[in-house]
Amino acid sequence: MSDYPVTKPDAEWREQLDRVHPLAYAVTRQAGTERAFTGAFWDHWGHGRYLCVGCGTALFTSDTKFDAGCGWPSYTEPLDNDVVERVVDRSHGMVRMEVRCKRCGCHLGHVFPDGPEPTGERFCINSVSLTFQPE
Secondary structure, three states, rough: OOOOOOOHHHHHHHOOOOHOOOHHHHHHHOOOOOOOOOOOOOOOOOEEEEEOOOOOOOOEEEEEOOOOOOOOEEEEOOOOHHHHHEEEHHHHHEEEEEEEOOOOOOEEEEOOOOOOOOOOOOOEEEEEEEEEEEE
């Protein structure tokens, strides 16, 4: 995967993401959220890598996935800290840490400090922000 940033006009993002899932554009480009327990990967346990739906960057592996009971796919850490960026999110009267794909800026979800060891973090990610590449 190349390191160059992926930038596209909004109409191109909408066309690409609408082909993937009806919620993909709203979630990834407008920081929306899919409903809990409805996404394709919240209860998915195949072995492989989870990629950004926007640019194909490998973000998470099945080795770090765990059942947080929250209804979204949860991971203890990204594949590499350089593939995600953290942005303070003050929306909805809360202060949370948003997680975005560093390469294309797609909103992935949020990270919380209540995960299991070894990191103590829970990357709570929207399924529509991801695709899956089996091992």
